[in-house]
Structure formats: C-alpha cells, structure tokens
Amino acid sequence: MxxxxxxxxxxxxxxxxxxxxxxxxxxxxxxxxxxxxxxxxxxxxxxxxxxxxxxxxxxxxxxxxxxxxxxxxxxxxxxxxxxxxxxxxxxxxxxxxxxxxxxxxxxxxxxxxxxxxxxxxxxxxxxxxxxPLLVHENFRWQKPFIELQRLLQQGTIGKIHYARLSFRHGYDNYKNQPYLAEVARFAIMDVGLHLYDLARWLFGEVETVHCRTQRLNPIVKGEDAFVSMLGHAGGAVSVIDCSFYSVIDPEPFPQTLAWIEGDRGTLELSAGYRLRIHRRGAAAEEIDVEPPVPSWGEKPWHVVQDSVRAFEEHVVAVVRDGVEGAPTGRDNLKTLAVALASYESAERGSVVRLAGGAA
Ligand SMILES: NC(=O)c1ccc[n+]([C@@H]2O[C@H](COP(=O)([O-])OP(=O)(O)OC[C@H]3O[C@@H](n4cnc5c(N)ncnc54)[C@H](O)[C@@H]3O)[C@@H](O)[C@H]2O)c1
Missing domain, CATH: 3.40.50.720 (NAD(P)-binding Rossmann-like Domain)
Known part of the structure; x- marks a missing residue:
C-alpha cells in the first residue's frame, strides 16, 4: 500500500x-x-x-x-x-x-x-x-436510501416509530438466476437480507421478529413471499414485505418502496423514485431521487447498477484508505441472524427474540 x-x-x-x-x-x-x-x-x-x-x-x-x-x-x-x-x-x-x-x-x-x-x-x-471483510449489500448504496438516511440523520421526521420497506413485483428472476427456483430458502435469503440490512441501518438494531412466509408460484421450491414485523431497539416497529409473485402495472422491479413515520413527519418513497417529505404543519415536499443511468447501464436496472458502482467506490475507501466497511462481515452477522430468526418464527408461528449476541 x-x-x-x-x-x-x-x-x-x-x-x-x-x-x-x-x-x-x-x-x-x-x-x-x-x-x-x-x-x-x-x-x-x-x-x-x-x-x-x-x-x-x-x-x-x-x-x-x-x-x-x-x-x-x-x-x-x-x-x-x-x-x-x-x-x-x-x-x-x-x-x-x-x-x-x-x-x-x-x-x-x-x-x-x-x-x-x-x-x-x-x-x-x-x-x-x-x-478487511465487506459484504456486498448494495441496497444501502442505492441513491434513494442514501437520501433517506441523510434525511433521518438530520432529524427531518424526528424519532421514528413506524416504518415499512416493501419489495413486491412479478418480474421473472428465474430466467437469469435459475437457482432461485431451486433453493429451499429463497425470498428471505435473497432480497430479505438486503431489506433487513436496510432496516437495521435506518431504524436500529432488531430485537424481535415475527414472520409469515408464503410459497405462491408453483415453480419455486422455497418461499417466494414473506411479511415480517420487526421490533427495533429504541421502540420503532417495521414491516418488511416482499413478494416475487405480484401482478403490478407498471412492473416496479427492482425498486424498493418505503414509508417511514416519525414524531415530526413522514418520509414516503414511491415508485418512480419520488420521495415525499411530510412535515407537521407544512405542505408536503416532493424530491426526485432517481439514480443516474451509468454509461454501461440502462433503465430500469440503473438503481442496481449505480449502487454497485457506489459500493465499489466504498470498497476502495475501505481497502486503501482504512474507512470502516458498510457493512463489514461482522456487522452482517446481525443481518443474517434476523434472516435465520425469520425462518424460525415462520416455522414456529411465534415471535422470536434475537439473542443480541449474534456477533
Ligand atoms: N447484490 C445484488 O443485488 C445481487 C443480485 C443478483 C445476485 N446476487 C448474488 O450474487 C451471487 C452470484 O449470483 P449469480 O446470479 O451471478 O450466480 P451465477 O450462478 O450466474 O454465477 C456464479 C458463478 O460462480 C461460479 N463459481 C461457483 N463456485 C465457484 C468457485 N468455487 N470458484 C470459482 N467459480 C465459482 C459459477 O461457475 C458461476 O459461473 C449470488 O450469491 C447472488 O445472491 C446479488
């Protein structure tokens, strides 16, 4: 070096x-x-x-x-x-x-x-x-979520009490990733991990998980939909929902939508990368958080493509300049623990409390 x-x-x-x-x-x-x-x-x-x-x-x-x-x-x-x-x-x-x-x-x-x-x-x-060991969790490197995190850090909506992250679509993922239809644990271990990483980063550590899974598309072996309710340290609750078998026009894939409520306002990320900021006593403000389309990329994949670039720039900062990884492997142990607790919750039909000692 x-x-x-x-x-x-x-x-x-x-x-x-x-x-x-x-x-x-x-x-x-x-x-x-x-x-x-x-x-x-x-x-x-x-x-x-x-x-x-x-x-x-x-x-x-x-x-x-x-x-x-x-x-x-x-x-x-x-x-x-x-x-x-x-x-x-x-x-x-x-x-x-x-x-x-x-x-x-x-x-x-x-x-x-x-x-x-x-x-x-x-x-x-x-x-x-x-x-250094970094996990390629590129959802937190998507432009709309970088913007949401910035607004939360600035205290724009105050203390968070409720949030929802939603990733529902009907896109045929099996064409490019045939293994997704074959694995016994699918939606939570695929997109669920990204959503849990976002939830921990934005709303705080997860203390409890209550999850229901669904297998909707007959061609898949594992669950292709789930809804989880997370209890966060600090008191917020979040609903994380995901489906690979939803009929929606226009097809929203690969966008993640978000709704975050605090004691001073609400942040709403909707399809088409519209971010609405609702503040108590003020008219809602809407900003465009659409990511740029890389020279080598195209819509609608630009949100993913730009996030990979942003993540890789971060890799250089970590490996060359010693910046803390986002996320590190050690941090990602906690995200994996939430995913595994989700399966346990779905199997048992009950709330699972995270040990807190996953790392
Ligand atoms: N972050 C994201 O947004 C995102 C999106 C899609 C896929 N992924 C992840 O990326 C990973 C790869 O997915 P993919 O769809 O490209 O899979 P893929 O099956 O198309 O490609 C994986 C490649 O790895 C090779 N390989 C496997 N074991 C190897 C080994 N020991 N040594 C050398 N080569 C080996 C295989 O031959 C194959 O060519 C998965 O873990 C998937 O979950 C992440």
Whole structure:
C-alpha cells in the first residue's frame, strides 16, 4: 500500500491503484465488472470461474489478462490486494478463508453465508489475517436510501416509530438466476437480507421478529413471499414485505418502496423514485431521487447498477484508505441472524427474540 503509481490521467500519485481478482463470472458479476471499470483507485487484473468458458468470456469482454478456473491458483500467481467474490453462497466460506490465508481483503456477495457458524468462521478468518471483510449489500448504496438516511440523520421526521420497506413485483428472476427456483430458502435469503440490512441501518438494531412466509408460484421450491414485523431497539416497529409473485402495472422491479413515520413527519418513497417529505404543519415536499443511468447501464436496472458502482467506490475507501466497511462481515452477522430468526418464527408461528449476541 502507499507505493507510487501512475494514475489514469498519467499523473504520478502516491495513492496506489488496488489490484483485484474477481471470483465467479456469472450473471451478476457483469455488473461488478462494468462498475469496476468506472471506479478510480482499483482495477480487476484477474478473473476466475470454475467454468472455463465463463472465465474466458468475462476476460475477453473486459480485456483482463489473468484467467483462472481455480481461485487458489489465481491467488498464488497474482499479486492481489482484494478479491471480489461473486459466486453463489455455498462457496463463500471456503473462498473467503482462502483469501484470508493469502492476506488479501475480501469482498463477498450476499447471502454472506447460509449459517451463522459459516459466517462467524469467515469473520474470524479475516480478523486473524488482519484483512478487511465487506459484504456486498448494495441496497444501502442505492441513491434513494442514501437520501433517506441523510434525511433521518438530520432529524427531518424526528424519532421514528413506524416504518415499512416493501419489495413486491412479478418480474421473472428465474430466467437469469435459475437457482432461485431451486433453493429451499429463497425470498428471505435473497432480497430479505438486503431489506433487513436496510432496516437495521435506518431504524436500529432488531430485537424481535415475527414472520409469515408464503410459497405462491408453483415453480419455486422455497418461499417466494414473506411479511415480517420487526421490533427495533429504541421502540420503532417495521414491516418488511416482499413478494416475487405480484401482478403490478407498471412492473416496479427492482425498486424498493418505503414509508417511514416519525414524531415530526413522514418520509414516503414511491415508485418512480419520488420521495415525499411530510412535515407537521407544512405542505408536503416532493424530491426526485432517481439514480443516474451509468454509461454501461440502462433503465430500469440503473438503481442496481449505480449502487454497485457506489459500493465499489466504498470498497476502495475501505481497502486503501482504512474507512470502516458498510457493512463489514461482522456487522452482517446481525443481518443474517434476523434472516435465520425469520425462518424460525415462520416455522414456529411465534415471535422470536434475537439473542443480541449474534456477533
Ligand atoms: N447484490 C445484488 O443485488 C445481487 C443480485 C443478483 C445476485 N446476487 C448474488 O450474487 C451471487 C452470484 O449470483 P449469480 O446470479 O451471478 O450466480 P451465477 O450462478 O450466474 O454465477 C456464479 C458463478 O460462480 C461460479 N463459481 C461457483 N463456485 C465457484 C468457485 N468455487 N470458484 C470459482 N467459480 C465459482 C459459477 O461457475 C458461476 O459461473 C449470488 O450469491 C447472488 O445472491 C446479488
């Protein structure tokens, strides 16, 4: 770190350009790669997929020199500062532990892990190695939620007592992500984790969960809808709801909608990225929080694409400049605990109280 290098503009800089290796060259990794091309301070120098055709195709699309089918071989051969793990969940623990053994920073897609035991082992491995571990929770890097967080921090609506985060749609996710139809635990472990991460970040730590799951689409094996009521430290309650089987025109996917009430007002994020601020005794104000469309992106995916760019800029700030990760693996243990408690609640038909010691 800190060695001199040439920046993209050709100016000498003491700020190092980080060297990254991508592991997993599937559907979502293309967003990672497109965004990495835009992010200053990092460059992907090697890609790896156990499917040689996928690794080669990704390397060719993005002009990457290092192409591997084995992550161990990539880490042994390349001088990397970080790995960007974009594989599905079952490989996350072995890959994170491998990266920790090589003492490189770890960025891991969600779901971080399927069990708390695996997630705790990954956190421990990174902490032992002294390397940062970040989870790719890009919903909190979406422009509308950055704006909501800013307004909440400013005290715009006062103390929060109620909130709702809603992600309901009928988009065919199974075309690009066929594994979603096959997994026993689907909606909560897919989008639910993002929503719980947002809920913890915006409304405070979760103390209780009461969840009902539904399996609506006959082609899926797991739950494709759920409603959770969360009790937050500080007294707020939130309703987190999600469905992959809703008929809505125009199709809102991939937007998350929000309603947040405080003692001084309400924040309302509705379809089309309209953010209405209701203040006691004043007319409602509406602002446009639509994210920009990246040069490589398109609507309606821009909210996701721009959030991946924002998250990756944050990765550089963490790995190069020592900024605290948002979220770190250790923080994400608590999000995973809420997801696992949701399944327990749905199975038992009762409220589950979180131990508070998940981390
Ligand atoms: N943050 C988001 O908004 C978002 C959106 C979509 C997907 N995701 C997540 O991204 C991850 C990947 O999803 P996807 O749809 O791109 O999956 P995918 O199946 O299309 O791609 C995964 C790739 O990883 C490769 N792979 C698996 N294990 C490997 C290993 N040990 N070494 C090397 N390569 C390996 C596979 O061959 C495959 O090409 C999932 O965890 C998913 O939940 C996140």
């Amino acid at each position: 800190g060695e001199a290098c040439m920046s993209l503009t050709g100016e000498s800089s003491t700020r190092k350009t980080l060297r990254g290796g991508l592991i997993g060259c599937g559907f979502f990794a293309r967003n990672h790669m497109n965004a990495w091309r835009e992010v200053e301070g990092a460059e992907i120098v090697a890609v790896c997929d156990r499917d040689a055709g996928r690794a080669k195709a990704m390397a060719e699309s993005f002009g990457i020199g290092g192409v591997y089918t084995d992550a161990e071989a990539m880490l042994a051969a390349e001088r990397l500062d970080f790995v960007d793990i974009a594989t599905t969940v079952e490989s996350h623990r072995p890959l994170a532990e491998l990266a920790a053994r090589h003492k490189v920073a770890i960025v891991c897609q969600k779901p971080f892990a399927e069990t708390l035991e695996d997630a705790q082992a990954m956190v421990a491995a990174a902490e032992r190695a002294g390397v």
